[in-house]
Amino acid sequence: MNKLLAEDIYYLMVLGRAFEYAAKENYMKGNISGFLHLDIGQEAFSVGAIKAFDKGDIFATYREHIMAMARGIEPKSVMAELFGKKTGVSAGKGGSMHLFEPSRFFYGGDAIVGGHIPNAVGCAYARALQGNEDGVLVIFGDGATNGGAFFESLNIAATHKLPILFLCENNEYAIGTKITRATPFLEQAKKAEPYMLTYSVDGMDAEAVYEAVSSARKQIQEGHGPIFLEAFTCRYEGHSVSDANSYRSQQEMNHCKAKDPIEKFKKELKQQWLCSDDEIKNIEQKAQQTVNEAVEYAQNSIDPDVNALFEHLFYEESKNVVS
């Protein structure tokens, strides 16, 4: 990783955290409604993975604001989507969990836990038939690995040697349920071992995530078939803004925050890439400024037209049902 990329990763992590705090504040003010899942604490995972998978198709979890921005979707379009505005990346009709931008090969966000995994496998099948070698990345939480769709997807991907990276964000909780209360082991890669090569990485270390995803992606592109990579992370907030996080002790949270990914990467910037304090401060200020502008843009944007409700439907005739 060169200095330019390291600075970009730091920028996106700082931008992501500031963005998430601004989203939380605007949720509390009533500017954002519906569900809101914050990614604070997991920035190294979200940014490191997406930057390493800089081409190809991405199917993400519903906790995807930072991933979308790392893919190049403008922060203002993401914030406007959270506000439900016409200028949002999904035209104000998707909300926080459905940030969708086909021109950037970013297909959400999916509210159905694990529901996007078969979609990603279908996409990988299509890409294999097309001879496209960029690969497909599907990102899901530990909780999604308990569903049937996950196992069916592993089976089909492995049988057909599809070019797909299964990337599991293991933060040890599915909403407020400790992982080991819902499944017999902590490492979810064990579920994929019979089907494909598996790896694990410290998800709180952006450089490690970047390297692990880059190398898995290379293997996929060389035709080795699917790979499962598990990243261990820690989300600082509750599952969504309506979850008070009361199931985790202060001690557990302190332990978590001692591994803060932004602080860690900031040290690396200084030691490894010799960034000065001024350079770092400039990056942080630029990120905050971008978030402020994104909030202003979202606030000043207009709501979608009521008629837009009837666009992008699978079944054209459903217009008549409602009118």
Ligand SMILES: Cc1ncc(C[n+]2csc(CCOP(=O)(O)OP(=O)(O)O)c2C)c(N)n1
């Ligand atoms: C099919 C389905 N079942 C249940 C839910 C309710 N639900 C939302 S998030 C979640 C937990 C998912 O766990 P994990 O993927 O680890 O996500 P995290 O809480 O860490 O974000 C559940 C059960 C859902 N959205 N979809």
Ligand SMILES: [Mg+2]
């Ligand atoms: Mg989880």
